[in-house]
Amino acid sequence: MIRVKFPSAFTSITKERRIEVEADGKTVGELLDILFERYGSTLRERLMKDGELVPFINIFVNGEDIRYLNGLQTELKDGDEVAFIPAVAGG
Amino acid sequence: MRVIGLKCRVCGREFPNAPLYACDNCFGPLEVIYNWEFIAERTSKEKVEKGPKSIWRYADLLPVDTLKPVDLGAGYTRFIKADNLGEEIGLKNLYLLDDSTNPTYSFKDRVVSVAVTKAIEFGMKAVGCASTGNLAGSLAAHAAKAKLPSYIFVPRGIEKNKIIQAVVHGAKIIEVEGTYDDANRLATEIAEENPEWGFVNINLRPYYVEGSKTLAYETVERLGWMTPDQVVVPMGSGALLCAIFRGFTDLERVGFIDDNKVTLNGAQPRGLPIAKAVKYGGNVEPVKKLETIVHSLAIGNPADGIFAKEIIKKTGGSAEDPSDEETVEAVKLLAKTEGIFTELAGGVTIAALKKLVEDGSIDSYDVVVAYLTGNGLKTPEVILNYIPETIQIRPRIEEFEKVVVA
Ligand SMILES: Cc1ncc(COP(=O)(O)O)c(C=O)c1O
Numbered sequence: 001m002i003r004v005k006f007p008s009a010f011t012s013i014t015k016e017r018r019i020e021v022e023a024d025g026k027t028v029g030e031l032l033d034i035l036f037e038r039y040g041s042t043l044r045e046r047l048m049k050d051g052e053l054v055p056f057i058n059i060f061v062n063g064e065d066i067r068y069l070n071g072l073q074t075e076l077k078d079g080d081e082v083a084f085i086p087a088v089a090g091g
Numbered sequence: 092m093r094v095i096g097l098k099c100r101v102c103g104r105e106f107p108n109a110p111l112y113a114c115d116n117c118f119g120p121l122e123v124i125y126n127w128e129f130i131a132e133r134t135s136k137e138k139v140e141k142g143p144k145s146i147w148r149y150a151d152l153l154p155v156d157t158l159k160p161v162d163l164g165a166g167y168t169r170f171i172k173a174d175n176l177g178e179e180i181g182l183k184n185l186y187l188l189d190d191s192t193n194p195t196y197s198f199k200d201r202v203v204s205v206a207v208t209k210a211i212e213f214g215m216k217a218v219g220c221a222s223t224g225n226l227a228g229s230l231a232a233h234a235a236k237a238k239l240p241s242y243i244f245v246p247r248g249i250e251k252n253k254i255i256q257a258v259v260h261g262a263k264i265i266e267v268e269g270t271y272d273d274a275n276r277l278a279t280e281i282a283e284e285n286p287e288w289g290f291v292n293i294n295l296r297p298y299y300v301e302g303s304k305t306l307a308y309e310t311v312e313r314l315g316w317m318t319p320d321q322v323v324v325p326m327g328s329g330a331l332l333c334a335i336f337r338g339f340t341d342l343e344r345v346g347f348i349d350d351n352k353v354t355l356n357g358a359q360p361r362g363l364p365i366a367k368a369v370k371y372g373g374n375v376e377p378v379k380k381l382e383t384i385v386h387s388l389a390i391g392n393p394a395d396g397i398f399a400k401e402i403i404k405k406t407g408g409s410a411e412d413p414s415d416e417e418t419v420e421a422v423k424l425l426a427k428t429e430g431i432f433t434e435l436a437g438g439v440t441i442a443a444l445k446k447l448v449e450d451g452s453i454d455s456y457d458v459v460v461a462y463l464t465g466n467g468l469k470t471p472e473v474i475l476n477y478i479p480e481t482i483q484i485r486p487r488i489e490e491f492e493k494v495v496v497a
């Protein structure tokens with residue numbers, strides 16, 4: 001099972017913040033497809049532009065930004081935690 | 092009321108005046124919408140000039156509606172004409188705004204005073220932040236004054252003095268294994284779980300950043316209500332640069348200046364994303380490994396990077412990316428010419444200023460303001476490696492004459 005966490009900015013679409021998804025062995029991109037299936041096209045439209053993730057959302061697998069892993073091709077295994085977090089930073 | 096609500100900086104969707112930070116339409120960052128009519132009716136240069144010698148002289152232009160701010164005296168710091176440094180690098184009209192003299196010795200007091208005031212306004216039970224160091228001390232001090240507990244996340248290995256300062260005020264300091272970006276990601280997750288806590292640079296971020304606009308206000312007021320030709324701003328996330336730009340724009344909006352033609356230049360240590368993108372082209376691409384001695388600016392994934400780059404380009408500015416050595420040399424140059432000991436971020440700013448003059452981006456007659464955002468005593472470890480050793484003698488006049496005068 002993959003644990004998935006959404007930020008509060010997702011709740012108008014997802015209505016929930018934490019879910020578990022059967023996506024062992026799948027990639028982050030494939031997990032996204034499962035989520036788009038589950039929550040409808042609104043989530044897809046808001047998260048993806050021209051096949052790429054919009055710039056203001058970061059996806060972390062076990063705390064590591066997928067940019068520094070394998071991007072949307074990053075593979076998931078049982079017990080992984082995937083967190084969606086809006087970009088905020090400032091010393 | 093001064094504040095109408097919040098608005099997405101990317102898609103424009105509007106939100107209420109509340110501790111929110113991300114748009115639920117495009118996930119872009121939010122900014123404050125002001126009631127400019129209300130503000131323009133109430134504010135005036137004369138009123139500002141009679142106000143307290145702190146950022147609160149500009150209360151009419153800040154996103155709070157309380158009468159009693161959480162105030163340690165941030166702002167209205169030294170603004171000096173730096174003729175010695177100017178002569179050294181070839182500028183006739185160089186000014187320095189020196190925030191190393193703020194209550195907790197960095198510009199962060201400006202943003203924190205606004206954010207903690209806002210936390211009180213929203214009735215929040217605690218405050219927190221992710222910090223590269225300076226924010227930690229500032230938030231700890233303001234939280235103490237506001238009688239709120241504070242939770243502060245810093246990357247492990249930042250300068251000791253910054254940690255000590257924060258701990259003394261009673262804050263809970265959580266040192267996180269990893270970089271600032273790791274500490275920030277964790278703090279954001281914790282902020283998401285604790286909506287009744289005010290994380291100043293996360294869920295209070297739209298209000299927090301507004302405090303830095305006062306650097307632009309002070310610049311203009313101290314120049315006799317004139318705008319400078321160019322400014323040089325240090326960049327971590329880029330929030331400070333964006334806020335200074337908005338500050339100049341606000342002054343135009345309320346009629347304190349005729350138009351905002353200020354050129355904004357950014358300074359960031361070599362290898363970091365914003366200066367890299369502006370100077371060498373390409374997008375603002377996050378970097379994972381941060382190899383710089385300037386911890387206060389070491390942010391690998393700068394949330395305001397795209398906006399900062401846009402402002403620099405749009406105002407005809409440039410970005411410079413000094414090396415560690417150039418940064419330390421600049422700290423020393425400033426100290427020896429103007430008697431100001433700034434922290435490494437200030438060294439980055441002065442080193443960038445020097446390069447901008449050398450390559451002709453800044454003209455020798457331009458009115459230039461450089462922002463010194465922190466105090467040298469906060470980053471002693473690194474400087475220690477770059478300064479000469481002291482002279483050690485026994486208490487005898489012959490030794491003094493032999494060793495020192497000879
Ligand atoms: C001394 C100093 N100057 C400048 C900055 C840059 O701020 P920003 O992240 O808003 O670009 C920081 C950030 O922590 C800082 O500590």
Ligand SMILES: [Zn+2]
Binds near residue numbers: 100103114115116118
């Ligand atoms: Zn938006």
